[in-house]
Amino acid sequence: MSKDTRWQSLWHIPLILGGITCLLPLAFMITTALAPPEAAMRATDNFWEMVIPQNWRWENFIIVWEIVPFLRYYINSLFVAVVATTGQVLTSAMAAYAFSRIRWPGRDKLFLAYLATMMIPGLVIMIPNFILMKLIPEGLEIAVPVVDWMSLRYLGTSADATGIGRLAGLDSYFALIAPGMFSAYGTFLLRQFFISLPKELDEAAKIDGCGHWKIFTKVILPLSIPGLTALTLLTFMTVWGAFLWPLVATNQEYLRTLPVGLQAFQGQYSTEWHLMMAASLLMLVPVIVLFLVGQRFFLSGLTVGSVKG
C-alpha cells in the first residue's frame, strides 16, 4: 500500500462522496430493519435518524420467520440454487471440454449456435418454457400412465404434511431447477478457461494412457478451479435472485423462493416496511458473504466472460 502524496489525497474527496452515495440506501435499509413499526414511519425531516439506527429491535429478524413460512422460502431457495448450480457447472464443464479439447466435425458451428442464443432475450424463451412446463404432466400422463403426474404431492399423510408439488411441470421443483441447469453462457465461460490451458497437457496424459474422461477429471478440472469457482458463484447468485420464472412457474406457497416470498410482506393497502427490509437483508446475507469470500474469482470470471470473448 502506497502513501499518498498531498495532491493524491485530494482524490479521496470524490471517492468518499461517491462511496457515501453507494452506502446511504443500504444504511436506510438497516435502520428500517431495526426499527419498531411506528418508528419505521419516520417523517422525512429527520435525515440523520433515517440513516443511523435509533433502535436495535432485533425481534424484527425473528418475527420474519414467524409470520410467514420464511424458513420454507429459505430452504427452497437454497435447495433450488444448490442443485441448479451444481448441475449447470457440471453440464457446462463437460460441454466446454467437448468444445475445446476434442476435435470433431461441426464443433465450431454448434458453438456458434450456442453463442447466438446468448443474444436472445430471456423473455422470448420464458413464454414457451412456461407452456412446456404446463404441457409436461399432461404429456407424461399419456406416455407413462402408471404414475400420477398431475396431482400435487405431499411428504407424509397427516394434515400438516409437507407439500412438494408435482413431480414435473408447473408447481414442481423440477420447473424451478431444470431450466437453470443448462446455460450457453456457462459453457462459453468455461470454454474460454479451458482453451487457455496448453495442449501439451492432454498429449502427456494421453501418452500415460489416459482417456478423455481421465484427462477431463484429473488434468483439466483441477487446473480450472478459478474458472469453475467463478461460474459457481455467478450461477448461484443468479438462481438465488431469480424472480420472474419462479413467480410464473409456481403457484403453491410452499414452493415459493425468497424473492417471490418477499411479496408476503406487501399488504393490499400498506406494507410492513420494517419486516420487508429485515427479510430483504436476510435474503442478501448469503450474497454478501459469497461475494466477499470469492471476490477474486468473481471479478476474474466477469473479465473473462466479457472482454476476451
Place this chain on the structure above:
Amino acid sequence: MKGSGIRRRETLIALAFLLPNIIGFFAFTAGPVLASLLLSFTSWDLLTPPQWVGLGNFWELIGFHRSVDGVRANDPDFWKYLYNTIFMLMSLPINIATSLIVALILVKNIRFTYVYRLVFFLPSILAGIAIYYLWRWIYNPDYGLFNSILAFIGIDGPNWLTDPNWVKPAIIIMQIWIMIGGVGMVLYIAALRNVNTELYEAAEIDGANPWQSFWAVTWPSVMPVTFFLFTIGIINGLQWGAEAVMVMTEGGPFGASTTLGYYIYLKAYQDFEMGYAATISWILFVLIFGLTLLNWKKGGGSIED
C-alpha cells in the same frame, strides 16, 4: 481405414460429453426459441386450441390504421412503452461515465483502493428484488430517504413513483445507483492497467495537458471496453424492467413506467395472450439484434488496432 475409425470414436466421445448440456440446450433454449417464433403467428389463451393468425399479431402490434382523426397506431400502448424503455436507457451513458471516472481515480494507487472498489461494486452485486423493494421504500413520499435528503437541503420532494412526470427519472436514478461502479468499473480498471505508459510520456513530451492526453491516449485505449459496455447495456436495457417495474410501480401511473419487458409479462400472464406476448418479444429481439449489428458496424472499425 484406421484414421476415420479414431475420428468417429472421438466424435462419439465428444457427443457423450455434450449430451447432458445439449438436451437442456434444445429443451429449454433452442426449442423454445423456435416455439416462440411459431407462437408469434398464433392467437392462444392456453384454454382453447391455438389459432393461426399469420402476420395478424405483428400488424396489430406495429401497424397503423386510418381513423376519423388521422392515422393512428393499432396498439398505441406499444409505442408508449417503447418510448418509456428507450427513455430509461438514458442511465446507460451516465453509468459508462461514472464507472470510467471511478476507475480512473482508482488506478492512481491511492490508499484504501481495495475498500473503495468493494463499496462501488456492492450495489451491482445486491441488485435484484430486495433492492427494488428498498428503492420503492426510499421513494416513499412521506417516510422515504429520498425526500428526507431533499428536505435536508430545503426542497419539498414530489411523489416519485406515483407522479407520471417523476416516475421515469426516479427509476433512472435507481439504475444509476446500481451500476455506479459495477462491471464497468472492474473492466475499466483492468483496461487502464494495460495502457502503455510510454504513450503518456510521449504525449507529455508533445506538450499535451491531462485533458488532451485523456482524449489522445486513454479514451482510445479503453474504447473496446466502452464499446462492450454499450453493446451489453443496450441488449440488457431494452429487455429490462419486468421485475423492477412490477415490484416498484406495477407499470404505473397510467403506464408511465411500463417497459416492453413488463408489457410482455402483462400480456402473457395477466391477459393470457401468449401469441401476442411472443410477438412483442420477437419485435424486441429484432430491435436488439438490429441495434447490436449497427453497433458492430459503427464500432468495429475503431477497435481494430
